[in-house]
Structures are given as C-alpha cells and as structure tokens.
Amino acid sequence: MGLTDEKTKSASKPRKERKDNADMRRRQLLDAARRSVIQHGLAKTTLATVAAEAGLSQGVAVFYFKSKNGLLAETLRAQYQAYADNWRAALDSAGPEPFDRLMALVAADFATEVCSPEALSLWFAFWGEQNFVPQYAEICREFDQDRGAVIRDICRSLMPGAEEDHVARLAQWIDTLTDGFWQNLHLQPKRMTPADCLASTRAMIAALL
Known part of the structure; x- marks a missing residue:
C-alpha cells in the first residue's frame, strides 16, 4: 500500500x-x-x-x-516513556515510607524490561548521539530531570533538616551509580548480573543513610 x-x-x-x-x-x-x-x-x-x-x-x-529523524526521536521518547511508566508503577506500589520508595525506584532500574541486553543496546545507541542530535538530548533531559526531581524529593524526606546541597549530592550519587552499573552491564555483560548491581546499589544506599 x-x-x-x-x-x-x-x-x-x-x-x-x-x-x-x-x-x-x-x-x-x-x-x-x-x-x-x-x-x-x-x-x-x-x-x-x-x-x-x-x-x-x-x-x-x-x-x-x-523522516528518519522524526521516527528515531519518537522511538527514543517511547523508550523513555516505558521506563518512566515502570519506575512510577514501582513507586505507586511501594507505599508512603521514603526508604521503601527509594529502594523500589532503584529496583525498577534493574527490571528486565528496561535493563535487558537489548534495552541497554538501545539506550547507549541513542545516548552516544546526544551531542550530535539536539532532539535526542532534549528528550533525555526532559525525562532525566523528572526522575531526578523524584529522587531528590525522596532523599529530602530521608534527611530532614539536611542542607539542600547535601540532598542533591546524595541523589546524584544514587543516579550516577545506577547509570554506571548500566554501562558495565552493557559493555561487560558476563562480569555481573542486574541482581548483582541491585544488591551493590542497595548496600551503598544503606551505608550512606
């Protein structure tokens, strides 16, 4: 047709x-x-x-x-939307306690639907082109800022009275650690599993808090 x-x-x-x-x-x-x-x-x-x-x-x-660019930009947006739907569903089922919500958010990062070898290949293909395709960078920034704000809100609840800079740093550490594990899973898939990465992330959060 x-x-x-x-x-x-x-x-x-x-x-x-x-x-x-x-x-x-x-x-x-x-x-x-x-x-x-x-x-x-x-x-x-x-x-x-x-x-x-x-x-x-x-x-x-x-x-x-x-156009090809229009199709690929919407493919990236759809991937991010599925990712956002996944972590938001995890938050909805976690209950009101901030620590439970943070752990649910972290666990969602290593769920099969967003952290499979195929999904990681897609993520890193687009992330590698952000500097050359402003539309990709804007989509990434939009979704990343939304999730980052949620992590900061949870960290703020976990540390009442803490300075905002400290809250922001803790949120950044958590986000950066999970990003780093994604990179390891993508580049060295035989070195560790998503379950290993999740356990390490949980241990790090427990030590920080």
Whole structure:
C-alpha cells in the first residue's frame, strides 16, 4: 500500500476507527524501529529497514513519521516513556515510607524490561548521539530531570533538616551509580548480573543513610 492509498483508506473510516488504526500503525513502526536499532545500529537504521521490519511499505512510515529523524526521536521518547511508566508503577506500589520508595525506584532500574541486553543496546545507541542530535538530548533531559526531581524529593524526606546541597549530592550519587552499573552491564555483560548491581546499589544506599 502506497502513501496515497493509506490516506484514502484512512479517510473512508469512522474517526475513532481511523485513530485506533493510526495508533496501532505508529506502535507497530516504533516497535520495528526499536528492533532495527538493536540489530543494525542507528546509522544503518532507515525508514526502509523499519518498514520492512514492520511488514509495511516505506510510504506508510513516511506518512506517520515524515523522516528518519522524526521516527528515531519518537522511538527514543517511547523508550523513555516505558521506563518512566515502570519506575512510577514501582513507586505507586511501594507505599508512603521514603526508604521503601527509594529502594523500589532503584529496583525498577534493574527490571528486565528496561535493563535487558537489548534495552541497554538501545539506550547507549541513542545516548552516544546526544551531542550530535539536539532532539535526542532534549528528550533525555526532559525525562532525566523528572526522575531526578523524584529522587531528590525522596532523599529530602530521608534527611530532614539536611542542607539542600547535601540532598542533591546524595541523589546524584544514587543516579550516577545506577547509570554506571548500566554501562558495565552493557559493555561487560558476563562480569555481573542486574541482581548483582541491585544488591551493590542497595548496600551503598544503606551505608550512606
């Protein structure tokens, strides 16, 4: 199906069905883009490779995302949104105690859905291009600032009366440690497991607090 055929077919459907179909096609293409980046890297991922991975025509990919950069930026945003949904769900189930919430947040960082070898390949592919693609950097900054603010709020609750600089440093240490473990898991997957990384992170937090 070409681009014109896709527009004609879409326009002939009721509005809700058109929206549902568009949402399904977008998810299909984003999932395919994710797989393409993992298999081929960012440089070799194109609208053609994504369309082939999705089992759709290249015209459909152009219709929904206009360009390779637009598709890849939305792929990164979708990855971050899934990551945010994961840690927010962990917080929601952790209860009101700040220490429990912090431990739940840390544990969420090493969950399979966000810390698998495939997920790590995707993260580091995009992070390596932040300095060259401002759109990637902006998406990363948006989501990282949101999570960072939550960590600082929890640390502030754990240390009533502490100076704000100390609270910010503790939050930064925790965030940096988990980032470092992600890098180790990505570059040296046989050296440690996510469970090892989680245990070390928990030990570090216990020592600091």
